[in-house]
Amino acid sequence: MELLIEDGHVYTDGEAVEADVGVRDGRIAEVGDVRDADRVLDASGCLVLPGMVNAHTHASMSLLRGYADDLPLDRWLEEHIWPIEAHLEPQDIRVGAELAAVEMIRTGTTAFADMYFGMDEVADAVDVSGLRASLGYGIITVGKDDDEAREELNEGVGFVREYDGAGDGRISTMLCPHAPYTCDEQTLREAARAARDEGVTLHTHLSETDGEVRDSVDSHAERPPAYLESLDFFDGDVYVAHGVHLDGDEIEMLANRGVGVAHCPSANMKLASGTAPVAEMLDAGMTVGIGTDGPASNNTLDMFKETRHTALVAKSREGDASVVPAREALDAATRGGAELLGTQSGVIAEGRPADIAVVDLDAPHLTPRHSLVSHAVYAANGGDVVHTVVDGEVLMEDGHVETVDAGRVTAEAEERARRLAERTEAEA
Numbered sequence: 001m002e003l004l005i006e007d008g009h010v011y012t013d014g015e016a017v018e019a020d021v022g023v024r025d026g027r028i029a030e031v032g033d034v035r036d037a038d039r040v041l042d043a044s045g046c047l048v049l050p051g052m053v054n055a056h057t058h059a060s061m062s063l064l065r066g067y068a069d070d071l072p073l074d075r076w077l078e079e080h081i082w083p084i085e086a087h088l089e090p091q092d093i094r095v096g097a098e099l100a101a102v103e104m105i106r107t108g109t110t111a112f113a114d115m116y117f118g119m120d121e122v123a124d125a126v127d128v129s130g131l132r133a134s135l136g137y138g139i140i141t142v143g144k145d146d147d148e149a150r151e152e153l154n155e156g157v158g159f160v161r162e163y164d165g166a167g168d169g170r171i172s173t174m175l176c177p178h179a180p181y182t183c184d185e186q187t188l189r190e191a192a193r194a195a196r197d198e199g200v201t202l203h204t205h206l207s208e209t210d211g212e213v214r215d216s217v218d219s220h221a222e223r224p225p226a227y228l229e230s231l232d233f234f235d236g237d238v239y240v241a242h243g244v245h246l247d248g249d250e251i252e253m254l255a256n257r258g259v260g261v262a263h264c265p266s267a268n269m270k271l272a273s274g275t276a277p278v279a280e281m282l283d284a285g286m287t288v289g290i291g292t293d294g295p296a297s298n299n300t301l302d303m304f305k306e307t308r309h310t311a312l313v314a315k316s317r318e319g320d321a322s323v324v325p326a327r328e329a330l331d332a333a334t335r336g337g338a339e340l341l342g343t344q345s346g347v348i349a350e351g352r353p354a355d356i357a358v359v360d361l362d363a364p365h366l367t368p369r370h371s372l373v374s375h376a377v378y379a380a381n382g383g384d385v386v387h388t389v390v391d392g393e394v395l396m397e398d399g400h401v402e403t404v405d406a407g408r409v410t411a412e413a414e415e416r417a418r419r420l421a422e423r424t425e426a427e428a
């Protein structure tokens, strides 16, 4: 074996069992009693989980963390985020993605889906960090003329062609028209067609706020899902972020069309967008993953917090403590997200990619050990992760990130964020 994760409580097949995990050629070769390996990670007293999959984020927005808070989505975007984003330089996007990568590795996230601009910088950061990712250029055409709109779509398609399969196959790509309210009709239709032609996933923000739904009815005489359906948007491999304001018929339509959803409970609560009907989505058979959304609207990339919120928000919304039990929330955070990203990871089983997060259980808040699945969802946090493995490569051992210089990245991020805010304020 190349790697042995020794002596842990391994979450496999819905329960934690005492076992070793053996890794060969980047894949899980054995779950059981494993001997002899080139490298050994000690997992005694630890919970060995499939790595968390962050199904929706904007990683480079880590540089904007804490820049504007306590605002609704429209004002947050229009008055604060878009003005500062206009001053982002490629190296800012690069450092923001590196900062996010360090945070994700440290909190047990092994794969993420990202929609932003300057995506070649993000792809390079992913490549170096060792993480797995599905990446797409965020296409926005609002306020642009026809030629500029075509340019946006071309940028998205160009990124797909250049980067699909990069990073030794750890990078896949998507086409990402940002939202039905930031792209024109033709671009939405063509982006969907291009995704089918290129054989990649289509991903967008959908029905995030009540205002978005009302504006759609005003402009298109249809709610966002029906509007997109009329543009053949759901004909390929599609998943949406949020889906906060979906009614029962819309959930059924999306489920029938095989559309998945990245549920982002923290961002929805923080921007007061509402709470998504995630229990109904799961009941309808939609593939549900969990996303943090960008680190400027969350404000962390800790998927453990997000998984806990997924279970709690559903119970609170439905007035029923039995909906979205711990195992279902953990499943969404791992297997569900992996399915949305089109990777085989998200499950600890022979033959699957070795994408693993090891949680140290030796902590007061993880004592006693009645149920480790319960602890993973309700009690643990990303800071409890000690080892992170992707594709059989050790990205972190004993809290030390091996692929990226965490100290250099945080210092550079601090410096670049300060200069970015100064540039933005100088113009205002």
Ligand SMILES: N[C@@H](CCSC[C@H]1O[C@@H](n2cnc3c(=O)[nH]cnc32)[C@H](O)[C@@H]1O)C(=O)O
Pocket (backbone or CB within 6 Å): 058, 073, 077, 081, 082, 085, 115, 116, 117, 137, 138, 139, 140, 178, 179, 205, 208, 267, 293, 294, 297
């Ligand atoms: N091509 C576009 C960039 C689109 S990237 C994705 C965009 O999503 C924005 N964003 C971040 N969080 C959210 C959210 O929760 N809802 C909608 N948009 C968001 C983010 O600020 C970024 O501008 C351009 O050149 O401006």
Ligand SMILES: [Zn+2]
Pocket (backbone or CB within 6 Å): 056, 057, 058, 205, 241, 293, 294
């Ligand atoms: Zn988003």
